[in-house]
Amino acid sequence: MARRVRPGTAGTALVIAMATLAAACAAPGADNPQPQASSTDTAPMSAPPTCGSDPITMTGYFETGFPLPRELTAEFTKQYPNVTWDIREDQFAVITQNAPRVLADNPPDLMRLPQVSELVKDNLLKNLDGYAQAFGWDKWPASQLEQLRLGPGGRPRGEGSLYALGLNFSMTGVFYNKKLAAQVGMTTPPATLAELDDVLEKAKNAGITPIVQFNGGATGGLAFPLQNLMASYGPPGPINDWIFQKPGATIDTPSNLKAVQHLEKWIKAGYFQKDVNAVDYATMMSRFIDGQGLFMFNGDWESGNLDKQMAGNVGFHLMPPAEPGGKLAAMSAPLTFGIAANAKNADCAAFFLDWVATDQRAREIGVEVGGSRPMGPADAYMPEVASDTVTAGTLAAGADIAEDNGAMDFIANATGSIYAKSWTPGLQKLVAGQQTAEELLKTVQADYAGQVEGN
Template sequence: MKRAVLAVCALTLAAAACAPGSSAPPATSAPAAQPSAAKTDPSKLGDVTLTVWDQEVRGGQNAQMTTLNTAFQAKYPNIKIKRVSRSFDDLNTTLRLALSGNEPPDVVQANNGRPQMGAFVKAGQLRPLDAYADAYGWKKRFSPSVLQYVSYSTDGKIFGEGSLYGMPQVGEVVGILYNKAKLTKLGLQPPKTWPEFEDALAKAKAAGETPMQLGNLDKWPAIHVFGTVQGQHVPKDQIATLGFGRKGASWTTPENTKAAQNLVDWVTKGYFSKGFNGQGYDPAWQAFGKGEGVFLIGGSWLIADLEKSMNQDLGFLLPPGGVATGGTGLPFSITAKSPHPDAAAAYLDFITNADAMKTLTANGLLPIADTDQQTVKPGPQQDMFTAFGTAAKNDGLVPYLDYATPTFADTLGAALQDLLAQKATPQEFLATLEKDYKTFADKNG
């Protein structure tokens, strides 16, 4: 996974979060039509070859894809999978050209954000999946807080609602990682409420510990921290509206001001590691893994690496209240020009069904559905599964804030550095965000 807020494509997660980019959108064409009647028996579709482009190239990612493809072809011998596996960066580079050609792949992994999936939807290059979602029951299996990440209006302008244009396999969630041994030494239990969490930070500081590790040199890590704080003060529907860059919300509200001030208060009280704005992301979480710090706000994608160094001392919990920044890995979409949409939909269903979720778990990945039904050993991985499963089931996932506009990742990252350095007040910080968000939302319609 790509360890940045520009990652849903990785949370975890692991999937890399899908952040806006600067590539120009393809020429617009008519949206792909829905099938008149979805055919859900692959064995009756005749001999079919499906060309599938994915970026599941790393260890467990590649293993699960290989396993599922083999199982699908064994169950439906009339359908052959021609798999083309590319790195995340290579896929992003080549996919735009492939979709504009006369013979694009049948199934592709497309980055959720506006520069890719949104642009492809606008150009009519991806097929809306609502008819298949109804036929296969996807809207019942996956929570609305998950499906919003693969939903667009047919003109590609509105992200987070509308028709479905992809199906994800893996999930991501940003939570609170903690050192169990240090909490025990401080006489504390894992916090269940926000006041308990802030009390733990204060007691850690008083005991001479580093309350929270943070490495914000690359600017994006503080977005995860702010998103967690924001979830305590701002209604989740407002966060979703802001995060998806839709009209109807504002950054300059009393609730967002309170969240920004909460973050500044942590700086004033010395809760972050020293020199956090000049420390890199990797050195920060690696220091946490070596016992430096009681807490770390980060994504589920850190679990595997941190568990190697901390073992059972590592804990992971959902932010109090159950609202958490999160998302999905790169979803699988059906291209508009595919001559085999029914077979492609059957494939999407197969690689995201209950058995597929077990395969993902067996290969160390975080399944997007049935998370609470997986069998994993007690410890950090189980904590992560519980946190994500709870958030997804209760519609507690809110979008990565950099989704808001094509330029918001840079705007928010820089503004947070200034806020944390106390070079900008909470009001000035929010005014900067409001300008970028409102300019885009008004223009986007």
């Protein structure tokens, strides 16, 4: 699929021209005194809280292998030297399992969050409505915050109070190795799913692994190409309804069945590496960087890394539609962080989240390291990005998704355990030939219904 080109994106650099934020966060002090507020969850604040001037040690629980949060915290300490960080890191699968216990027993000030409905139901996350009013987050584009809003008791998602914020707005799609693409005659990204199938077959016949993917452990990565295929075959609305636990929503639909059957066809055709069920995320990344596969389904959070590791040799495109001219859709969601309900330094954590979205240098780090569009006001500063980088491609693709209103939350976020207990084992069984496409969707839907009813 040829990426849409908008006026002003051609040339030596991709420039997303937006006005620099007029009121960037200034360090508290004599030049810009700001009162230290003691906030409650939803009570109005007389002024936005800050981190004050006394020494503070912020505690964080972050996902290992992703440099963006650490880069941001390091820059924050440069600008606010009274704030230091004590950070613990774990794999996302471990965070998913540990989140309720960690938030209850040893609440961090700031935490990378898995699915949030159960955490809200159990009163483990701080309601951020008071901060949203004080900092003006409610004036940001509503779509940025929709996935982070929850109703009473954690349901439904998509409306109600704000319980988290994103360090950026991430998106999944298809990365490809340009040198390997040239070897199989791929000069432009596929415009339809049939064209993608054709390229995959050519790669297989040329002795090139068509898709390098991970599917090992408790959080399998075949959910990425599966959701991309769901985006090819059907609209994003019903999938979001299911993820947001809207009444009557189901994942077992005719279009989603076509998507799983298409994934099953790829598996049987040998388009994934033979040991895909034993490959973890880090191994997938290492193999792709080493040139061991043509395509990789992954998120734009790797754009900055790939621009460094494979400079000039990586392209990115959104999953093409099943039919020519179809609308574009992709998993696009905030890199979600929340504040523990009993966090010691909640005000400073909220100030940090606002700084990430509004400070010029923080937004540059978000693009350079995170490879994604930062959250924040619609007219916030955006840095220039060289047009020949994969980061430029992912940023432009994000604009295309916004234009087509094609953003979906991740299917793994529907309930707290649906990823580890349903999607991952089901997809591993699909690879092993132990479950059919029809059985996968029916099993996941039954698990989902039980988990939702149990809450």
